[in-house]
Amino acid sequence: MKRLILALTICFLMGSVSAPPQYLTAAPVGNSEFVAITQEPVDVVVPVEVVAKLVVEGPTKARLGQLVVISVENSDAKSFKWLTMPSTDNFLVIEDGRRIVFSSETGGEYKFVVACSLGDTCDVTVHTVKITGTPVTPVDSLASRIALYCGQVKSPTKRDDCLKLAQSFASVAMVVDGGSFTTPVEIVKATFNSNQEALGDRLDDWLPFREGLSKELKQLADAGKLTDTPSHVTVWKSIASALRDYAETL
Secondary structure, three states: OHHHHHHHHHHHHOOOOOOOOOEEEEEEEOOOEEEEEEEOOOOOOOOHHHOOEOOOEOOOEEEOOOOEEEEOOOOEOOEEEEEEEOOOOOEEEEHHHOEEEEOOOOOEEEEEEEEEEEOOEEEEEEEEEEEEOOOOOOOOHHHHHHHHHHHOOOOOOHHHHHHHHHHHHHHHHHHHHOOOOOOHHHHHHHHHHHHHHHHHHHOHHHHHHHHHHHHHHHHHHHOOOOOOHHHHHHHHHHHHHHHHHHHOOO
16 A cells, blocks of 8 residues: 555656546537537557556665666656665666666665656556675775766767777776876876777767766875876776776666
């Protein structure tokens, strides 16, 4: 019953709940006059192509601190809404609601209520993830944040873009390791030129990623972790690896 009430509430918020349709029929009066009579429909068949249908894909179990990705991208719908029970700040809705990323440092069950709409129809389901075990310490926290930045990018060729960017960072790392560039300014300029060549006219689509990564690199530089060419090579290789890993999830 609680789930039914929640489903109806979400559908109402999405503007998909409406009063049952009524139909007008005509009844003869005399020989030439007609009057409209309201009657309830006997049967209403909604065309299959306009029926919202959720397809939820994602794990039902995860360890403490593990990054969980839940996808509804294969659903038949145009808009999505998410709620979590219990409420938590440790999740992010990305790609216009088609994916979420989530992690928790507290064990227990987390229920993700997702509603979708298509035309005048909606669908609602609940996906439960059980968090157990001991906390996972990320091998490279930069990699998880890169995945979040990539998730904010809207590009019809995102997977190919990711792989091209990964190759771009790996190539620059190789050139830097060979001694062609020795200063941070030279390395950053070479990286921008390489990324621009890799993405072409989709460079602007990747602005969320570029801005996020720029902040990450500034923090590393301020912390003294990008002081020489070896440190740049290490970080650039990590970025390339994170981009390839993210591309594999698409």
